[in-house]
Amino acid sequence: MTASHQVPNEPEFQQARDEVYVTLQPLLEKKPEYKRALEIIEIPERVIQFRVVWETDSGEVRVNTGYRVQFNSALGPYKGGLRLHPTVNLSVLKFLGYEQVYKNALTGLSLGGGKGGSDFDPKGKSDREIRRFCMAFMRELSKHIGADKDVPAGDIGVGGREIGYLFGAYRRQRNEFAGILTGKGGDWGGSLIRPEATGYGLVYYVEEMMKHAGNTDFTGKRVLVSGSGNVAQYAALKVIELGGFVLTLSDSKGSLVSNDSRGFTKADIGAIAELKLARKYLIDWYNASSELQSRFTYHEGARPWTLVQKVDVALPSATQNEVSGEEAKALVAAGCKYVAEGSNMGCTKDAIDVFEAARLAAKDGEAVWYAPGKASNCGGVAVSGLEMAQNSQRIKWTSEEVDARLKQIMINCYQNCFDTAKLHVQDGAGLPSLVAGANIAGFLKVAEAMRDQGEWW
Template sequence: MPYTAKTMEYLKRTSPAQTEFYQAAEEVLLSLAPLLDKDPRYKKHNIIERIVEPERQILFRVTWIDDKGEVQVNKGFRIEFNSCLGPYKGGLRFHPSVNAGIIKFLGFEQIFKNSLTGLPIGGGKGGSDFDPKGKSDGEIMRFCQSFMTELYRHIGPTIDVPAGDIGVGGREIGYLFGQYKRLTGRYEGVLTGKGLNWGGSLVRTEATGYGAVYFAQNMLEARGETLEGKVCTVSGSGNVAIYTIEKLYELGAKPVTVSDSRGMVYDKHGINLETLKEIKEVQKTSLEAYIKEHPNAEYTPVSE
């Protein structure tokens, strides 16, 4: 049996019902197959078996009180996948789809993403099946505080440095950091994505979206083209999508779509960035509100 196939068989037997993780691992291992077949040291020292198995998997219960005074229960995860190059680094995702398989898939890919930066950081990922949509600021704060009450004992500036992801922006990072500081008595760089008022970095909010556009810009330049005059489609409407759109406009392109969990907006005149920021950063509501401000745009719900 080929080396990669043997590893995949082992994963499916020892980590059942984690489809997303199998897919990610298989894609990476197949891309590495020529290297693995060429150099016997990888097989001799079981390098791949060690990479696909997380160093530590943390699963915990998160109980919190909603605005009705009722106790709610969610699952919390932190997969500390690989610290070969440095402290574990990867975001926290709050979304109802989160489970162990998805967090392992994201954490596994984070190893390689982080290594490509050239920085001394390892790979990890975490999150919860908590859904921030429709929750009040108070409910989100209480959930974040409860989540950190367990997570704090597993993280630190030289151990594991979480960040934001889907459902976890500057507000949530602020609540998490506040609880970490309360529990430990330490004001330190244990989370990235913080607000500027409590140790955050300039342009951190814009960085991922801008980076996506710079990547596309360089790909086009390699073909002798530019973004000037291009019509672009953007998926999402959160932090990354908003600042992708902002940078596209700066470079002369016209982004015409955005989407969220409920539907998609197509605006042939170009997405109005001011309206989008108001809806998603201030009101924190669905894109359906975009049509009220721009009736000539088209809204397609997920059901269609």
Template sequence: MSHLAPEPEFEQAYKELVLTLENSTLFQKHPEYRTALKVVSIPERVIQFRVVWEDDAGNVQVNRGYRVQFNSALGPYKGGLRLHPSVNLSILKFLGFEQIFKNALTGLMMGGGKGGADFDPKGKSDAEIRRFCVAFMRELSRHIGADTDVPAGDIGVSGREIGYMFGAYRRERNKFEGVLTGKGLDWGGSLIRPEATGYGLVYYVGHMIELAGAGNWEGKRVAISGSGNVAQYAALKCIELGATVVSLSDSKGSLVAVDDGYVTVEDIEAIMDLKVKRKALSEYTPKGKLRYIEGARPWLHVGHVDVALPCATQNEVNKEEALALVAGGTRFIAEGSNMGCTLEAIEVFENERRAKKGEAIWYAPGKAANCGGVAVSGLEMSQNSQRLSWTKEEVDQKLKDIMKNAFELGVATAKKYVESSEGELPSLVAGSNIAGFVKVAQAMFEHGDWW
């Protein structure tokens, strides 16, 4: 791949996909898919624009806004908007690229895209955030629509920001349509959307535990990183199913259980309130046996855990931490974040899976394990198209079905295209990558995007 500028995050995502395709029999059976890979790895469209807004002191501020419309072979572009100072084209291209195949695994009609701005919501007033969102959507509104591109929230974009953006879109375009997901329940939002990524992750891992013959969630010790939306609801669902959660974290440090301590529902609810106010985890004073470790991720400090769920951001489990999890007896690792593990960490987990057979470590990539969030966004789009709202039970059941199908598709595809020895658990990273890629590549072929 050649780029005008270094794009390390995108190159890593591309390399992870290519490695699994190359190490399977896919290209031997279908050499024509090499052409599809060349085409799918370049976005259909990249939109970059300036966002000019006014702060509370009356000063003019300017940020860079982006939308990467990566692939629309399976449906309208679908993927979140991220507001964070780290946002750049490399990060958005990596996220959009992952989103293409993740969305394919849901079985819903959604293409892949991602967007956002290098705006930092932390420390900004409500009025400043509103003014920024209106200015951002004034420009973005020309490029999106219910049948074109349907953004959602991501880091820095919660229900409040979606509301401001939806209002700006409605005024700018004079249309009330399902153009954003994660909306308020009174104006087109879906029940279970906030919980969906975390819940879906836990449902997915439940199938891993069951197929590996390790029982169910009851009694499992679970390490979770992050303390935002995904981590919060994954933790609550784990506790509901009988597991013990022993860690949460944010960018400044980790909250880790000591002795026989654990994270309680009350802890999570208090942390939810803290995060709504955009405060750090270090400001939380736990009541039980939990200690805060400054500047550390949880993996080297949790001791023995059965399940590890990285739910913070990209590259949050490195080789050293992967080896520590292996040494601590972890059996199941699944990403609630996008590209949560480095390539070297994935290699550690995959080597262990191949070496240990029945008692192996089993790793699930984010594009499969965390597709529940975008799946319920897709269900929100369906409800908007019908001008209907489904019950919590209906949405939750559809989410469970989608996660089960994504898991089973990954397993079946790995068995079809990845050579393995007797008793070896199937590679979920290979199976998910290949399944998503083949589905998108085939649709593109049928549309005449490659030949």
């Protein structure tokens, strides 16, 4: 199987495979035996698809498609989120599951990779309808998960409410209280710092990039963040805490841009968090007061990347393929030096090519450095792994202990990506390719475990 091999009707999965394949070439040229391992890893161990029949408040019967892609368990039980969104299909979940395999490997924890969800849309549904859907979804999913088998988590459309409904359905169906989901409530098995983990971890990873690339930190940096959900909110809060200025946030309707260098405040982020819990949009918050309209400009239907003239850091934190090649060029022209994905596969291939070309062409500390989501946003699944560890021991760590462990995992992940790229990729640049380093490091860990277990030789 090569990069030219096409996966019919699965463009997102094809893109994820091709990105990994291209960056693995330096390793595969030196050690061609690993091509066999790659052929095996690219095929999920198991794909589960099922119908979910539920009832609306008005008594109508509705049906959706449910999925669980159990991609690879060489390093541990399958681990990856559940996504509830109309765009969910097998291609999207295979791409997310494939990314998850390498992401989980980079945490250094004993976690395999998987992903699941449904094309059910929780927006516009009542709490009762969401509860009925979750009960019907778990009725089938419960047959395929377990604390030592597969431990799902939340993702888009699956927050604390949905995790609670799903966990309760499992507990009642199986008569078992077990750590079969992460992101649980704090009083019934959840971990502190789990909601913050992806956003905090993203910023911790960029801190390491800054130290290595320019001996600097977030103080005074102008930061563009896309999205306004969980990841974007906590990334923004951590940037503000570290002295940076968050100039943008966005959602599916458009982008908010600060009119001055002060950017968003912690109070603004708190208000937006409340807005999102109410399932409203940024435009609703913006229109709520003349004071907000004087501080920000709303750009309907636009993403943040071309809306600010001077940029230091870009953190795509909304969804896949949210930075195009042209938008990447605009970021480079605006002076952006650090790009790290809070979303999964947030940059298109064209955008990655732009950032990597800027890294290779850089002189005198002007490099643009790009970090792929499988490395920079692995903090969420890392703390999910820590939640699993706490569940196994029936204990609960303090916020400070979990945060310290998260930060060390992100430092180790960065160093692994950096060292692996330096070892395997000789491209002549002063700074190594973190995307190549992440893919090679994650692949090697999974491939070696599979070889040890007799899955290839």
